[in-house]
Amino acid sequence: MSTSRRLTAGAFAGAVALVASACNTTATAEGADWQPTKAIEMIAPANTGGGWDTLARTSARVLEEADLIDRPMRVVNKPGAGGAIGWAYIANNAADPHKLFVTSPPILLVPLSGESDHDHTDFTPIARLATDAMVYMVAENSPFTSFEQVIDALLDDPTSLSVAGGSAPGSMDHVALAGAAHAAGVDAAQLNYVAFDGGGEATTALLGGHVDLAVSGVAETTGLIDGGKVRVLAVSSPEPRETLPDVPTLQQLGIDFTFDIWRGVMGPSGLTPEQVAYYEGMYAEMVETSQWQASVEQFGWVDDYLGSADFGAFLDEKREEFADxxxxxxxR
Amino acid sequence: METLDHVLYGFGVALQPENLLFVLIGVLVGTIIGILPGLGPMSAIALMIPIAFGMDPTPAIIMLAGVYYGAIFGGSTSSILLNAPGVAGTVATSFDGYPMARNGEAGKALAIAAISSFVGGTIGIVGLMLIAPGLSGIAVSFGPAEYFALMVLGLTAVVTLAGKNVTKGLIAAVFGVIVALVGIDGQTATLRFTFGLSELYEGIEFLIVALGLFALAEVFVMIARRGAGSEFRRVTSLRLSRKEVTAIAPPTLRGSVLGFFVGVLPGAGATVASFLSYSMEKRIARDGDTFGKGNIKGVAAPESANNAACVGSFVPLLTLGVPGSGTTAILLGALLVLNVQPGPLMLSDRPEVFWGVVASMYIGTLVLLLLNLPLIPLFAKVLKTPRAMLIPLVVVFCVVGVYGLSFSTFDLWLLLGFGVIGFAMRANGFPAAPMILGLILGGLMERSLRQALQISGGDWTVFATKPIPAALLALAVLSLLPAVLATVRRRRGKDVVELVEQRRG
Structure with missing residues (x-):
């Protein structure tokens, strides 16, 4: 499966490069008429150790190990305001081709909540790299054995179950829950969503029986799932997860909703097509390397490459969906 | 017996030359960074992560764990000597440690801190070895309602920490709670007290407040006095008399056990543990009124608790894969990158990592004690530095530490602001300790209260019908009774006097 994905991604990257060079009369056949001239700053708009930091450091390491980049790539942490501090930094460096940043759904959700002066349209999409899914889970001793039972209970009374998530209302965990509930016909505004400080605290509350249900990223909860402490009732990805073969997707359950924790790279606004093509090509090659594949498997991600233009369209589409x-x- | 096998196996792993080397490197780096004011375990681990990523999992985690508890161990030094806490968990240590240093007992304070840290760490490790698998049950037994009750109990300590003027203590505590509420509210995603400044969205970092309120305010006081009356007395011996050892033994042991269990709770951690231990000892000690003026028990209690809590925080991290603090969250990230999945299966899947790390902690704690004790006379010499040099040095350390938190110059203005507030508070007799307590416990209390009510659908009886919250809240009420009764008695006494005077008049 991953080979075919890789092939698609490769063919796709090639096509994008062609399009990029075709669109640009000054571009040479290779599309390599721009090269970085100094070290590249890769901004992780969060502290060390988090998801963004991991993506920034892993991709920088793979790029250097696989010799895909001539200049050093330095990961710089700009934590604060759920990413807004780092985004402001990039926005203040418009047209600087030596500054990139890692991104994921908060680039859409934080501005939608009005907590950032900049949104995704203020930046240039470079590439989407990988995705992760959300899981809906209960404690091992919970009376619920299927997601349908949960939905039935919520249809009866949307306030009857307390659902823990690791982030404030309006952020990823809440949207993944509300979107699924709404698609199943539940009044999402009535849900009893309890926001905890991070996925860890949310799952602890689930394990201790303090809440009925929890929503969390797959990677964060792998240990508990493997240990049998929690029962995963559904997964938000469009296709079943290799690591959770028995868990149905929402769509398999007849709920028309998917939620991906996609991860990608963006740059400042005002980049030239040559600069975008350079980075896009670089990441297209990176996702094919064995080092990247090993990291993807290790973190429980799924390969999901998209080039600049498609990533941009994808972001616009997701923004509408989240706003809804x-x-x-x-x-809102 | 099975446990003994595991422990021996763990020491077999930890004593391998490579692992031994990385324990040494870890605790050395940790304790040095911890000693520097402002730089705590978070910066220490962040610094070591790029190195750890190239290593095998076991030595890498042994090293990172060493950095963590090494930083907590070393963090007391600058709290005691400069009133500049290097680590959030050692703020309470400065309450009595710094007065001791000013009384010329810096060596003794440092020795007590080192010994009680060692005892706390050791008791924590024994607890971790013997009952770790069963402890994950305790870690999850605390939900929002339980945390709320624990925080209320902790906050009642304001009355004891306030000193002479309870009203001023309460005002300071409320101000602390207000500072804790700055930022995006987790329950509703509403901005509170941010004044349109995006730098305040994630709240105010605890260490900025602590360094401003204690270290910078102290600098301002020194400057205001122009050196007069702020000289330290000569540094006396660091030897403890038998009487002193007997005096600190019970607080150290209580602090260790309390600290370990608080550390096991993912929502609490070393800072909360040190404050709970300090206020508990202040309350039960016969000489409780000398706490804050250089009482040796006031150093032993928080130091044993924060080190035990640091070890305790490995229980939810390793057995559930749930980080209890910012530092353990970074450690969790490092574990995942190193391809170790912490969780219920870790004990059976990766026993070499689990038992190796636990055994290495024992070795590391011992190394820390042996490393720190001989250095105490050297550290204490810091106090002989002329004021004119010490003041700029403290300011530089504060600035570097705060800037290192998130590389933001905005934070430096905050530091200055809290320095000025701290100075103004001291000049007007408002105690800083209750404000720090309000800051640490207030935010968590508010969040837990609202989570608990959100879960119960607004039903307040959850705090009375669940056994743990009910017991903790009852304890909180009981602990306030003596103070209330004393006030009532005083009032009544006054009334009688007034009545008598009126009649005479």
């Missing part, structure tokens, strides 16, 4: 969900729950 947030209006459903009354946060």
């Amino acid at each position: 969900i947030l209006s459903q729950v009354g946060l």
Whole structure:
């Protein structure tokens, strides 16, 4: 499966490079008429150790190990305001081709909640690299054995179950829950969503029986799932996860909703097509390397490459979808 | 017996030359960074992560764990000598450690800190070895309602920490709670007290407040006095008399056990543990009124608790894969990158990592004691530095430490602001300790309260019907009774006097 994915990604990257060079009369056949001239700053808009930091450091390491980049790539942490501090930094460096940043759904959700001066349209999409899914889970001793039972209970009374998530209302965990509930016909604004400080605290509350259900990223909870402490009732990805073969997707359960924790790279606004093509080509090659594949497997991600233009379109589409969900729950 | 086998196996792993080397490197780096004011375990681990990523999992985690507890171990030094806490968990240590240093007992304070840290760490490790698998049950037994009750109990200590003027203590505590509320509210995603400044969205870092309120305010006081009356007395011996050892033994042991269990709770951690231990000892000690003026028990209690809590925080991290603090969250990230999945299966899947790390902690703690004790006379010499040089040095350390948190100049203005506030508070007799307590416990209390009510659908009876919250809240009420009764008695006494005077008049 991963080979075919890789082939698709490769063919796709080639096509994008062609399009890029075709669109640009000054571009040479190789599309390599721009090269970085100094060290590249890769901004992780969060502290060390988090998801963004891991993506930034892993991709920088793979790029250097696989010799895909001539200049050093330095990971710089710009934590604060859920990413807004790092985004402001990039926005203040418009057209600087030596500054990139790692990104994921908060680039859409944080501006939608009005907590950032900049949104995704202020930046240049470079590439989407990988994705991860959300899981809906209960404790091992919970009376619920299927997601349908949970939905039935919520249809009866949306306030009857307390659901823990690791982030504030309007952020990823809440949107993944509200979107699924809304698609199943539940009044998402009525849900009893309890926000905890991080996925760890949310799962602890689930294990201790303090809440009925929890929503969390797959990677964060792998240990507990393997240890049999929690029962995963559904997964938010479009296709079943290799590591969770028995867990149905929402779509398999007849709930028309998917939620991906996609991860990608963006740059400042005002980059030239040559600069975008350079980075895009670089990441297209990176996702094919064995080092990247090993990291993807290790973190429980799924390869999901998209080039600059498609990533941009994808972001616009997701923004609309998230805006809809947030209006459903009354946060917009 | 099975446990003994595991422990011996763990020491077999930890004593391998490579692992031994990385324990040494870890605790050395950790304790040095911990000693530097402002730089705590978070910066220490962040610094070591790029190195650890190239290593085998076991030595890498042994090293990172060493950095963590080494930083907590060393963190007391600058709290005691300069009133500049290097680590959030050692703020409470400065309450009595710094007055001791000013009384010329810096060596003794450092020795007590080192010994009680060692005892706390050791008791924590024994607890971790013997009952770690069963402890994950305790870690999850605390939900929002339980945390709320624990924080209320902790906050009642304001009354004891306030000193002479309870009203001023309460005002300071409320101010601390307000500072804790700055930022995006986790329950509703509403901005509170941010004044449109995006730098305040994630709240105010605890260490900025602590360094401003203690270290910088102290610098301002020194400057205001122009050196007069701020000289330290001569540094006396660091030897403890038998009487002193007997005096600190019970607080150290209680602090260790309390600290370990608080550390096991993912929502609490070393800072909360040190404050709970300090206020508990202040309350039960016969000489409780000398706490804050250089009481040796006031150093032993928080130091044993924060080190035990640091070890305890490995229980949820390793057995559940749940980080209890910012530092353990970074450690969890490092474990995942190193391809070690912490969780219920770790004990059976990766026993060499689990038992190796636990055994290495024992070795590391011992190394820390042997490393720190001989250095105490050297550290104490810092106090002989002329004021004119010490003041800029403290300011530089504070600035570097705060800037290192998130590389933001905004934080430096905050530091200055809290320095000025701290100075103004001291000049007007407002105690800083209750404010710090309000800051640490207040945010968590508010969050837990609202989570608990969110879960119960607004039903307040959850705090009375669940056994743990009910017991903790009852304890909180009981602990306030003596103070309330004393006030009532005083009032009544005054009334009688007034009545008598009126009649005479």
